[in-house]
Amino acid sequence: MNLKPQQYINGEWVDAISGNTRDIINPYNQEVIAKAPEGDEADTKAAIAAAREAFDQGDWADTPATERGAIVRKIAELIERDREELAELESLDTGKTVEESRGDMDDIAGVFRYYAEIADKNGGEIIDAPVPNAISKVVHEPVGVCAQITPWNYPLLQASWKLAPALATGNTLVMKPSEITPLTTVKVFQLMEEAGVPAGVANLVLGAGHTVGAELSSSLDVDLISFTGGIVTGKKIMQAASVNVKKLALELGGKNPNIIFADADFDIAVDQALNGVFFHAGQICSAGTRLIVEESIHDKFVDALVARVKKFKLGSGFEEDTQMGPLISAEHLAKVEAYVEAGIKEGATLAVGGSRPEDPELQKGFFYLPTIFTDCTTDMNVVQDEAFGPVITVEKFQTEEEAVKLSNDSIYGLAGGVWTNDIAKAERCVKKMRMGTVWINEFNLYFPHAPWGGYKQSGIGRELGKLGIEEYTETKHIFHNLKPAPLNWF
Ligand SMILES: NC(=O)c1ccc[n+]([C@@H]2O[C@H](COP(=O)([O-])OP(=O)(O)OC[C@H]3O[C@@H](n4cnc5c(N)ncnc54)[C@H](O)[C@@H]3O)[C@@H](O)[C@H]2O)c1
Numbered sequence: 001m002n003l004k005p006q007q008y009i010n011g012e013w014v015d016a017i018s019g020n021t022r023d024i025i026n027p028y029n030q031e032v033i034a035k036a037p038e039g040d041e042a043d044t045k046a047a048i049a050a051a052r053e054a055f056d057q058g059d060w061a062d063t064p065a066t067e068r069g070a071i072v073r074k075i076a077e078l079i080e081r082d083r084e085e086l087a088e089l090e091s092l093d094t095g096k097t098v099e100e101s102r103g104d105m106d107d108i109a110g111v112f113r114y115y116a117e118i119a120d121k122n123g124g125e126i127i128d129a130p131v132p133n134a135i136s137k138v139v140h141e142p143v144g145v146c147a148q149i150t151p152w153n154y155p156l157l158q159a160s161w162k163l164a165p166a167l168a169t170g171n172t173l174v175m176k177p178s179e180i181t182p183l184t185t186v187k188v189f190q191l192m193e194e195a196g197v198p199a200g201v202a203n204l205v206l207g208a209g210h211t212v213g214a215e216l217s218s219s220l221d222v223d224l225i226s227f228t229g230g231i232v233t234g235k236k237i238m239q240a241a242s243v244n245v246k247k248l249a250l251e252l253g254g255k256n257p258n259i260i261f262a263d264a265d266f267d268i269a270v271d272q273a274l275n276g277v278f279f280h281a282g283q284i285c286s287a288g289t290r291l292i293v294e295e296s297i298h299d300k301f302v303d304a305l306v307a308r309v310k311k312f313k314l315g316s317g318f319e320e321d322t323q324m325g326p327l328i329s330a331e332h333l334a335k336v337e338a339y340v341e342a343g344i345k346e347g348a349t350l351a352v353g354g355s356r357p358e359d360p361e362l363q364k365g366f367f368y369l370p371t372i373f374t375d376c377t378t379d380m381n382v383v384q385d386e387a388f389g390p391v392i393t394v395e396k397f398q399t400e401e402e403a404v405k406l407s408n409d410s411i412y413g414l415a416g417g418v419w420t421n422d423i424a425k426a427e428r429c430v431k432k433m434r435m436g437t438v439w440i441n442e443f444n445l446y447f448p449h450a451p452w453g454g455y456k457q458s459g460i461g462r463e464l465g466k467l468g469i470e471e472y473t474e475t476k477h478i479f480h481n482l483k484p485a486p487l488n489w490f
């Protein structure tokens, strides 16, 4: 690996002020692939000061949006140029297959391109004011200094959803990637420098959540915090951010229902139900881990899933025939194991999986077998809690109303799916499903043009699409009286 992970503060590549480092581990074999600086509060304060100075004294916010858009477009081109290197880094760091990482890199370049194109199409509007001799206009301005905190499962993809709109709209920023998967974010900051992002505009601090993340959340010099990660952390950030009433965007977890009606195309629904969960070993916020299957096809459907799951090829993300890689860390593996054990104790039936694989080749990695639980009911923790691993729970339903009711019985509201050939039924269901994204005869599809985010405890705000730009702008009303006159009241 050629990359030397460093922090990027005020246009300089630097180690941690403390000199501390953290080992970055390959989850496939536990080898140390890099040593990253372990920044802390001091590094974070320096990065915030640089971003503050660049916003308050620099030219970035006043740079014409077409010019900012051109730089964002250049970043997309550089990502496309270095696609293979980025994909391999992402797979080394996360364990996901290189094929998946290549797809991520294409999505990421697409996000930068999308925001490059709409950077200069966020103009204001003239209001028809209800008073004569006046001009009343609404303009959109950058929010200021943005803190951006990302998780380990889609490190660069989640970063791109924040970086591209923030830069396109003239903000300055400090990004903190997950401390265990910083590599592609470091690389993309190199590309941002090459693309011409001015010093101080985009800063990168590497380190832990309770130090770097907490400092970003509680700083009085940060105007907005955009966070993607777990619900527990999200709540802590929301509390810390109240110190100066920061603008807040939270993309949190999900426990996503996937409803299968008996009239769905059976083979397609089976195939997509598997894809909906087991990509990246289920470590996807929108994974369709909660299957809700019509009773009349339940047994046949589960049998078909189990038969397919037994043939999954687990292994290195760098081998072409690998379908599923390892989990991210020993700690996360232990969490998934505990979740499955708790499910068994609660009375769910293990249809397949439920342990680590025995294959000697896989013993050094954090592998867990794809797992399916049947006989599940909504009162079980295993149905309510996010496993964030390769585990499906299956519930049964008899009527459309029951299926919808089950799907909404959750503190989460990120995403959900419905499989049926009855168009009216599909539309009735998705209208009632309380989630930010709902797919009909599809699962887990996302693209830059459509907004992404959660209802209920899955978050606040939206990324992607035009709403993704709105997160990074303040709206100002300017009223200009062309014929001022005294009121003669006092
Ligand atoms: N809604 C979405 O689009 C989306 C996308 C990806 C992941 N997720 C969610 O992310 C979670 C998995 O990611 P994770 O384990 O990295 O989440 P996490 O909450 O543990 O960590 C996310 C980030 O927050 C930082 N952090 C931790 N404690 C912090 C604190 N006190 N203050 C500030 N920052 C802190 C971490 O260092 C990391 O960078 C899952 O719940 C998943 O559903 C959601």
Ligand SMILES: C[N+](C)(C)CC=O
Pocket: 153, 154, 157, 283, 284, 285, 286, 446
């Ligand atoms: C938002 N998404 C689906 C790309 C990743 C969630 O973990």
